[in-house]
Amino acid sequence: MNSSQQSDPQRGFPAPLPWLTRAGAAPHVPGSPPEIISNLRAVLAEIARDGTIDRPFTWPDAGTSISLRKAVHALGTCGLVKREGRPTRLSLTDEASYFLDSGDELYLVALFHAHIRFFGEALAALGEGLTHNELNEVAAEVYGLKWDSLDQVRRRVYWLRAAGLVDYWTNGKIVPAERGLRFLERLELVDPDQLPHHHSGQIPELPAPPALLAAELAGVDQDALRSRKRSLGYVAGGTRVEALARLVNAAVPAIKRSDFRAFCSGEFGVLESSAEQTLGTLRSLGLLTQVGTDTFAATELAKSCLASDEALDFVRLLHLNVALLGESLDALADEAHTATLLRVLAERYPDVHLTREDVTRRIALLLETGLAERIGLTVRRTELGASLVNTLPLLDRVTSGLPENADQGIPRGSSAAEPRAVADAGQRSFGSVATEVVQAATDSADYQRFERAVAAAFDALGVDVEMHSGPKKTDVVIELWQSPTDRQRVTVEAKTDGAGLVTDQDVKFWRLGEHRERHMAQSTLLVGPQFDARVTQEAAREKVALITARELADAVVRHSRTPLSPREIAAMVTAGEDAESLALTWRAAERRQQALSLVLHTLWKSGNDPVDIRYTTGVLGISDIWRETKGALETPLDSSEIEEALTFLGTPLIAGVERQGGNHVVTAPPSLAAARLRALAAVIESTGLDGPPGRPSGEGPPTPPGRSSPESPENPSVPRQQDSDAGVTPSLIRAWAKAQGHAVNERGRLPQDLIKKYKQVRGHG
Structure with a gap:
């Protein structure tokens, strides 16, 4: 170990953040343990040189470029990188600059420990040695971190190995090194008995709300709850109770618009336009009100929250003005991912259309106030959250069809009821497909279950699906309609893994190429629970697109709310396509x-x-x-x-x-x-199921979940393969032949060999 790698005792280690505010995910940098620290230094040096967020960056020895945004995204929230200004630029934190200058590996791990859960604690838990599985059990049972796979444990072990703090033995044990034991003596570790997931069984005593706020909560009715605003809006300093309290306090007794702008710029370093947005948000949240031509003041309710000095009172007040805030807390009785919570809210309150970003911001507020906690990649409410939600007035749930107190704009018995019920059933079906994809991805005892789930997911995304499966066969072929004469074919391989990580031992890339040629496809997609770094690198070289089960499930849920065309979906399943372009679309x-x-x-x-x-x-x-x-x-x-x-x-x-x-x-x-709009959708869908005049019904668009369709006896959510000649028409064969470069007459009988080839490619007979 050279001198540049020794810890500077004068510097001291960063103080650990409170457990609830630390990130759950460890940083991911490609490479083996001997390589990841030098690769991390490479990306930090690039940021120090030029923080333009969307410029290309190449990991050392990787060969392919990605955007700097994507590289930094993989680091997560670990205390190394900041985002500043508009347009956003990246810069290094003081801690990152110190590490880059000193090369102090112990300081780097201590920084990770300060910002990420179960880092130093993982090292301490090893004792005389544990396997990855055993360490994952400690994370779940002792620290409440119930991860879906071993990926997060492996990431932590990689960093500890890279810094020389642990050794990895051939029997699969991770054993602390002498250097690691000395390092532990300098760390401040959390006491697991004091963590929120250790429920005491006692109901926390809630502070009573101020009298004015209590009266407002008691008087709110269902109409008022339905009329709450959907978006939290932009707030300088973030939608945090501390920032909201400072902004409200600045408007006591009153503040001019120009002074408010100056306050926001001075306190939070934002532009005047951002301060103006903040003013609008605070007014819509019921925290500020206009009292003069250009003068604003804190509302009486907001002043009562300031006087009580209780964070929960701000949450209570926000609940009166922000749609589904308390309802989100109510839905977190069990652990849930963001996508799952979004689906549950959509099923319970179909008239309130939240986006994933809306739900994420609500979760952040609940986490910050201790009303919810992160457990691995999931979130659940705390005992404090359970106590609070029992005192809040909540919007009535919709259990079937129309709610009893539905919007008076739709008369009972009107034609709107049936389309809405169909739409709600479709939402639930999409959610079931998404859930099955994630669960089946780690069911290695039944790999065909995952294949069926992947096929159902792509059917839900509105693309044509062919099931194949079997030894030395591809699992699924999907076809994306681009134009009347252009369809993109993609072979899809679905890989399960009980531990949740597909490695290079699980994938034969040369065989994927054979499958692509056999099915006359233009590209290949690999779907799995997660992929290790070697699979990612090999896939980039072989032009194979990767998508995790979680990403596919999220796409299904998002598509159910905001459908995209097959041409737009193509960016998700094609190697080399910019995933960010799909996100922008x-x-x-x-x-x-x-x-x-x-x-x-x-x-x-x-x-x-x-x-x-x-x-x-x-x-x-x-x-x-x-x-x-x-x-x-x-x-x-x-x-x-x-x-x-x-x-x-x-x-x-x-x-x-x-x-x-x-x-x-x-x-x-x-x-x-x-x-x-719902009635129009019902008419279009019912007409589409029958097909246009002169065309057999089998040629209609793919049937998404929630509409009647032939079903597989093995899994009702996956359509059966078509019968031998169902949907095989001259018009389709001619369109396919032209797209493949075959000469074909516009009229007359088609050659039998061309028909046979089309049937083979499409999986007919």
């Missing part, structure tokens, strides 16, 4: 939905506000709508987004908005607009 589609909802509800609110009706007859211009909605989203809508939403809402099919000169007025309640 999805975010853009979700934002159009948000814009549509915000614009319509804003016009509806104005059309039912006595003051607005008196002075403007409920008519709003684009600038009026922008002003009313700017606090609802982190990035306010621009005029073109508002105009696009108004144009769509004004079409005869929706007839929800009418233009009056340069302004607009609402002509139908949001619930009726939604009912018309």
Whole structure:
């Protein structure tokens, strides 16, 4: 060990963060234990040189470039990198700069220990030696970290091996080295008996809310709970109780707009435009109110929360103004991933459309206030959270069809009820498919279960699916419709692993190439629970796309809310495609939905506000709508987004908005607009199932879960393969032949060998 690698005793180790605020995931850097620290230094040096977030970066010896954003994302929250400014740039923390200059490996591990759960604790737990499985059991049973696979334990062991703190023996034991034992003496370790997952069985005593807030909570009704805003909105300093309290306190007794901007810039280092967004958010959250031409003050409810100095009172107040905040806490009675919580909320409250980002921000607030806790990759409420949720007024759940107190805009017995029930059933079916994909990925005793789950997932994504399976055969072939003469074929290999990690011993890449050629496919996709670094590197060299079961499940849930076309889905299953481009496409589609909802509800609110009706007859211009909605989203809508939403809402099919000169007025309640869209969807789907005139029904679009379709006897969620000649028509064969470069006549009988080849490729007969 050279002198540059020795710890500087004068520097001291970073103080560990509170357990609940530490990250659950350890950083991932490609390479073996002898390589990962030098690879980490390489990416840190690149950030120090140029922090442009989307420029290309190549790991040493990797050969392929990725974006710096992706490389840093794999590091997680470990205290090394900061994101600053707009557009976002990366920079090193002081601790990262010290490590880069000194090469102090012990300081690096101590920094990880300070920011990540079960780092120093893993080293201490080894005793005289444990296997990865045994160490994973300690993480679950003693520290409440119930991981789906051994990946997180392996990551920690890799870093400990890289720093020379443990040895890995040929019998599979991880054993502390002498250096590791000395290092332990300098660490501050958490006491597992004091961790939140050790439930005492006693119900915590809640502080009583201030009288004014208690009266407000007692008086809230279902209409008020339904009218809460969906988005938390942007807040300088983050949506944290501490930041909210500082901002509210600045407005006591009152504050001018210019002074508020200056306060936000000075306290949180944000731009004036961000301070203006913060002002709009605080008003929409019921924390600030306008008291003069350009003057604002804390509301009485917000001042009562300040006076009580209880974080829970801010949560109670936010619950009155933020949709499904307390309801999210209610849904966390059991451990759940973010995607699972999103699905549960959608099933319980189908009229409130939250995005994954919305749910993530609610979870962050619940974690910060100790109402919820992270257990590995999942979240559950604490005893304190359970006590609080029992005192909050909650929105009634929808159990089937329409709720008993449904929106009055949809009359009982109207045609809207049936489409909504179908939509709800579809949501539940998509959620079941997503859950099965994740669970089947680690069921190595039944590998065909995972193959069926993967096939069902791609069917839910709206692409054509062929099941094959069997020895030396590919598992699934999917076909993505690009245009009438262009379909992209992808062979899909589904790999299970009981420990949750697919290694290079599990994959024969040369055989994947054979499968691709046999099925005349353009690309190959490998699906598994997780992949080790060698599989990732080999897949990049062989142009094989990788997707984890969790990513595929999340895509199914997201697609159920915001469907993408097969052409857009192609980015997810094709090697070399930028995954970020798919994420941008999805975010853009979700934002159009948000814009549509915000614009319509804003016009509806104005059309039912006595003051607005008196002075403007409920008519709003684009600038009026922008002003009313700017606090609802982190990035306010621009005029073109508002105009696009108004144009769509004004079409005869929706007839929800009418233009009056340069302004607009609402002509139908949001619930009726939604009912018309659901009814339109039902008509399109029912027509599509029968197929267009002159075409056999088998040629209709793929049937997503939730609609009637032939089902496999082995697994009802997976469609059966088509009968020998079902869906085989001259028009399809001609389109396929042209896409493959075969000469074919537009009319007349098709050659038998061409028909035979088409059937073989498509899995018919």
